[in-house]
Amino acid sequence: MGDDKAAGAAALLSPNRVLTCAHVVNDALGRELWSSERPGREHALDVAFHGSGTAGRGIARLSVWLPPQQRASGVVWDGDLAVLELDEPAPDWTRPVVWREMREGLGLRAWHGGGASITYADTVAGPEDDGCRYLDGQLTGAAIGPGYSGGPLWVRA
Structure with a gap:
C-alpha cells in the first residue's frame, strides 16, 4: 500500500497490527471490491509506513476478516473491516492511532495511502446513520477517492 497505486490506507x-477496510484488501489482491470470501494467509500484502519525511515497508497477512455486507437500503458498509498482522513490527518511529469520538461538524483530514504530503482532503463529519458517520461539507485539497479508504481521519486541529 504505497505510492500512487495504493489500494488504500x-x-x-499496535506495533504488529494494522486496521483497514476489507475492500482495500480485496483491491490490493486484485479481487472484486465487495467480495466476501476470506483471503488465505498465503496472500502477503505490501504495507508502506509514512511519517514526517520518513518511510518504511513491511509485509502483512490477514488476521481478522469482516467482509462488506449489503444492507436492505443498498449500502455496503456494514462490516468491511480487516486486521492485518505484520510479519515484523512496524518501525520504531511509528505510533498507534489515538481514537476519539467523532461528532457532527468536526473538521477532519483524510490522507491518501500513498503517503505524499500533498494528497490530503479536508472535510467535515456529517450526521450519523446507524453507526456510520458521513463526511460532508466542501472538500479542500484532493478529492476523496480510491486510495483513501481504510486510514484514520485526522482531527484538523
Whole structure:
C-alpha cells in the first residue's frame, strides 16, 4: 500500500497490527471490491509506513476478516473491516492511532495511502446513520477517492 497505486490506507493499532477496510484488501489482491470470501494467509500484502519525511515497508497477512455486507437500503458498509498482522513490527518511529469520538461538524483530514504530503482532503463529519458517520461539507485539497479508504481521519486541529 504505497505510492500512487495504493489500494488504500490503514491505521496502526499496535506495533504488529494494522486496521483497514476489507475492500482495500480485496483491491490490493486484485479481487472484486465487495467480495466476501476470506483471503488465505498465503496472500502477503505490501504495507508502506509514512511519517514526517520518513518511510518504511513491511509485509502483512490477514488476521481478522469482516467482509462488506449489503444492507436492505443498498449500502455496503456494514462490516468491511480487516486486521492485518505484520510479519515484523512496524518501525520504531511509528505510533498507534489515538481514537476519539467523532461528532457532527468536526473538521477532519483524510490522507491518501500513498503517503505524499500533498494528497490530503479536508472535510467535515456529517450526521450519523446507524453507526456510520458521513463526511460532508466542501472538500479542500484532493478529492476523496480510491486510495483513501481504510486510514484514520485526522482531527484538523
